[in-house]
Amino acid sequence: MPFGLIKHGLAKTYPFRRDIPAPHELKDSYDVVIIGGGGHGLATAYYLAQKFGIDNVAVLEKGYLGGGNTGRNTAIIRSNYLTTEGVRFYDESVRLYRELSNELDFNILYSERGHLTLAHTDSALRSMRWRAEVNKHLGVESELVFPDDIAKLCSCLNLSDDVRYPILGALYHAPGAIARHDAVAWGYAAGASRHGVELHQETEVLSMDISDNAVTGIVTNRGRIKCGYIVQAVAGFSSLLSKMAGFQLPIRTIPLQACVSQPLKPILDPIVVSGSLHVYVSQSDRGEFVMGGSTDPYPLYSTRSSLEFMEGLMAHILELFPFLSETKVLRQWAGMADMTPDFAPIMGLSPVSNYYIDAGWGTWGFKATPVCGLRMAELVATGIVPDVLRPFALGRFSAFDLVGEKGAASVGH
Amino acid sequence: MKIMNCPLNGPRNISEFIFGGEVINEPDPTACSDEDWANYVFIENNTAGVVQEWWFHVATAFWFIAERDTRTDEIICTYSPKRVHDKQEERGV
Numbered sequence: 439m440p441f442g443l444i445k446h447g448l449a450k451t452y453p454f455r456r457d458i459p460a461p462h463e464l465k466d467s468y469d470v471v472i473i474g475g476g477g478h479g480l481a482t483a484y485y486l487a488q489k490f491g492i493d494n495v496a497v498l499e500k501g502y503l504g505g506g507n508t509g510r511n512t513a514i515i516r517s518n519y520l521t522t523e524g525v526r527f528y529d530e531s532v533r534l535y536r537e538l539s540n541e542l543d544f545n546i547l548y549s550e551r552g553h554l555t556l557a558h559t560d561s562a563l564r565s566m567r568w569r570a571e572v573n574k575h576l577g578v579e580s581e582l583v584f585p586d587d588i589a590k591l592c593s594c595l596n597l598s599d600d601v602r603y604p605i606l607g608a609l610y611h612a613p614g615a616i617a618r619h620d621a622v623a624w625g626y627a628a629g630a631s632r633h634g635v636e637l638h639q640e641t642e643v644l645s646m647d648i649s650d651n652a653v654t655g656i657v658t659n660r661g662r663i664k665c666g667y668i669v670q671a672v673a674g675f676s677s678l679l680s681k682m683a684g685f686q687l688p689i690r691t692i693p694l695q696a697c698v699s700q701p702l703k704p705i706l707d708p709i710v711v712s713g714s715l716h717v718y719v720s721q722s723d724r725g726e727f728v729m730g731g732s733t734d735p736y737p738l739y740s741t742r743s744s745l746e747f748m749e750g751l752m753a754h755i756l757e758l759f760p761f762l763s764e765t766k767v768l769r770q771w772a773g774m775a776d777m778t779p780d781f782a783p784i785m786g787l788s789p790v791s792n793y794y795i796d797a798g799w800g801t802w803g804f805k806a807t808p809v810c811g812l813r814m815a816e817l818v819a820t821g822i823v824p825d826v827l828r829p830f831a832l833g834r835f836s837a838f839d840l841v842g843e844k845g846a847a848s849v850g851h
Numbered sequence: 852m853k854i855m856n857c858p859l860n861g862p863r864n865i866s867e868f869i870f871g872g873e874v875i876n877e878p879d880p881t882a883c884s885d886e887d888w889a890n891y892v893f894i895e896n897n898t899a900g901v902v903q904e905w906w907f908h909v910a911t912a913f914w915f916i917a918e919r920d921t922r923t924d925e926i927i928c929t930y931s932p933k934r935v936h937d938k939q940e941e942r943g944v
């Protein structure tokens with residue numbers, strides 16, 4: 439490799455590698471059509487082709503690849519959830535993430551930082567002890583730590599008692615990581631197209647032809663196509679697509695906002711989350727503080743940002759990191775989160791026979807991208823719902839059998 | 852801050868209000884099927900467009916209805932639920 443670099447350094451032109459092929463016409467028909475070119479849709483396409491040999495596949499994306507929530511999240515990856523279902527599922531995802539740069543031959547800048555969830559009340563401490571024990575039982579590294587340890591893990595955190603919400607302890611999850619979210623989308627996209635998948639950007643699904651409880655055709659802004667199976671992975675747009683297919687979902691579309699500061703020298707190693715303060719913070723490889731809070735107070739189909747959000751978030755951030763008071767915010771943005779009543783996703787079969795659904799990923803779906811792609815692909819390829827997906831079926835609502843994922847409040851994912 | 856016009860209190864900061872979901876009819880819990888009840892409890896229209904919604908002014912504990920465009924966040928009008936109730940009575944619903 440180094441010699442190759444020297445050679446290219448001396449050459450006039452650097453060999454150009456195109457990861458994602460140039461756009462071309464839609465075919466008349468595909469075995470599988472995936473609606474939504476975010477991480478989930480692209481990962482599903484990749485594993486369908488790479489692992490299950492199904493390559494007559496098209497991904498339809500109305501904007502650009504990864505331009506939805508995949509390119510807007512704060513990129514936190516962890517598996518320290520509370521329910522057995524949740525922990526198992528996310529742990530598989532973490533294991534896939536660790537190998538992903540190699541698997542895709544695409545650097546996703548996976549960076550294990552450790553993840554601190556702060557407790558400011560006795561009851562929070564109690565539930566963290568509970569989470570730590572559930573996690574350990576399932577082989578996931580998690581432990582309860584107290585201010586002495588926290589000071590060692592994160593020296594820039596304000597551990598003073600003289601604040602509104604003093605820090606009493608924290609759940610420490612060593613495998614907690616961040617990754618470059620765009621690269622996850624691009625890596626899967628490049629991998630999928632290497633295996634023959636077609637990626638169609640600026641291709642919006644407008645309606646569907648339905649007969650005998652099956653979707654037989656998809657109408658896009660670029661014409662009508664036939665399809666064998668369909669996977670919907672459209673995050674905040676989930677309800678709109680499911681309506682086209684003829685069924686409804688228990689989902690509200692609610693904006694989630696985030697922001698980054700100007701770059702600072704490396705100072706914050708772990709990811710710091712506080713459920714009570716509705717804050718999560720990490721420092722990116724570029725030095726920016728990446729900061730997020732809770733979802734907006736009401737539903738909206740828009741990615742506008744608001745001053746209310748910024749003021750509320752900063753009041754809390756400055757309690758944890760007072761030294762940021764002179765730091766400027768560089769960018770602020772929002773994504774449209776698909777929120778479910780039990781803070782767990784909806785994956786698997788739908789009431790329409792050839793239509794699979796991957797939705798309800800709300801504020802916590804980036805960390806699930808690989809496992810979701812792999813297992814949704816398995817479902818499409820085999821027609822059998824994989825065990826890890828079973829607890830998350832759409833049917834759980836009419837059976838009053840919710841998941842109750844308390845480890846996943848609307849913050850800290 | 853975004854302002855909402857409360858039918859009881861006049862224009863107030865939106866942070867004084869809580870969103871209470873879309874206005875939908877409650878099925879009769881003693882007569883409907885479990886499935887219909889589950890749909891009522893969990894399923895959302897989640898419409899992208901103009902929606903009739905319940906809102907609550909926290910400090911005065913006042914519930915009212917707002918019509919809001921969920922694509923632009925424009926609040927078109929707000930009114931007391933009594934108006935809807937009276938209309939329904941008129942139509943014999």
Ligand SMILES: Cc1cc2nc3c(=O)[nH]c(=O)nc-3n(C[C@H](O)[C@H](O)[C@H](O)COP(=O)(O)OP(=O)(O)OC[C@H]3O[C@@H](n4cnc5c(N)ncnc54)[C@H](O)[C@@H]3O)c2cc1C
Binds near residue numbers: 509672772799
């Ligand atoms: C601010 C913010 C912070 C977050 N932080 C985290 C975090 O730290 N950790 C974590 O795990 N998760 C986090 N999340 C959640 C996470 O980003 C999402 O759950 C995840 O990215 C969803 O991926 P996706 O591929 O399903 O959806 P998306 O990436 O949103 O992709 C869906 C795609 O579908 C396309 N689409 C929609 N309608 C149509 C149509 N009619 N036709 C064709 N295409 C269509 C959209 O354009 C979009 O590109 C965060 C989210 C936000 C908004």
